[in-house]
Amino acid sequence: MPVRVAVDAMGGDHAPSVVVEGVLEAVEEAGDRIGVLLVGPEEQVRAELQKHGADDGRVRVVDAPQVIEMGESPTVALKQKPQSSVHVGIGAVKAGRADAFASAGNTGAVMAAALFGLGRLPGVLRPALPGYLPTPSGTCVLLDVGANVEVRPEHLVQFAQMGAVFGSAFLDKEDPSVGLVNVGEEPGKGTDTVKEAHQTMAALGERGAFRFVGNVEGRDILQHGADVCVCDGFVGNVVLKLAESVATILPQMVKAEIGRQALEAEQAQTVGGVLKGMLAPFDYQAFGGVPMLGIDGTVVIGHGGSSSMACRQMVLSAASLVEQNLTARIARALQDTAGEQSP
Incomplete structure (x- = not known):
């Protein structure tokens, strides 16, 4: 079964064009290993897919009519935009419809949504990047x-x-x-x-x-x-x-x-x-993004200025972390000491 990565189609300075392009490059490279849920305003995302002539069953569009802009206050945006691509993408992971979420959007919003939507692993005091x-x-x-x-x-x-x-x-x-x-x-x-x-x-x-x-x-x-x-x-x-x-x-x-x-x-x-x-x-594009360590789920955050290459790597990185079962491995590593530390 392929790893299902929910991707914020509206995340980043150059979204959705570079995000869609990067996603298509990722599924092409990964083959049957990865399936992608492109999360964003459905009409806009589908139009972008059509520009690339995409007709791939491994990419599914999930409608999220609201967009959290890069300069918005994370806490305000999360309260006022419950149907944002960040909310819906994190929600897909929480509901089990996706194995990971990846976004090059508003870092604060992604972190806050992940913390409140997925929560911390047992014993984790603070997630880290x-x-x-x-x-x-x-x-x-x-x-x-x-x-x-x-x-x-x-x-x-x-x-x-x-x-x-x-x-x-x-x-x-x-x-x-x-x-x-x-x-x-x-x-x-x-x-x-x-x-x-x-x-x-x-x-x-x-x-x-x-x-x-x-x-x-x-x-x-x-x-x-x-x-x-x-x-x-x-x-x-x-x-x-x-x-x-x-x-x-x-x-x-x-x-x-x-x-x-x-x-x-x-x-x-x-x-x-x-x-x-x-x-x-030194080029961040080679890595694509970084995971939030300590969250009860796989969430990868990319650079706001991500290119299509960076977005491709972000998706591939998210899938790789799921395949390596990173979240469960961190939980096991903390199990012996989590109870001894106070929040």
């Missing part, structure tokens, strides 16, 4: 990257547990290393929150809950100090956006240096080719 960072040794998972700006030690500990499970699935590593982002390598460094979290993580590591490697300094994140780097959402968001800026800043700096050194056209072309290859891993 992971981010991806390229390193010389592959990809590093960073969490949280914005869902939780202020945290307590127990939140960081759960991020580590959930991140270890997600890292295993995403990085295809049986026992990924887990590090705590801090201002120094020593256990006594950092805020009281981070120091307390370190103690608990070290104890869980000794018990075999995950492979804890201690503190990871900022300079070591992109050097792959750990497969999974744990921090609060404030730090994570700053680190992620700083890393994303590399793809914008480096070409400008290289172009200026090429001009300063007056390189020949052929030399400049060679340098440009090397730079392009080096920056490719």
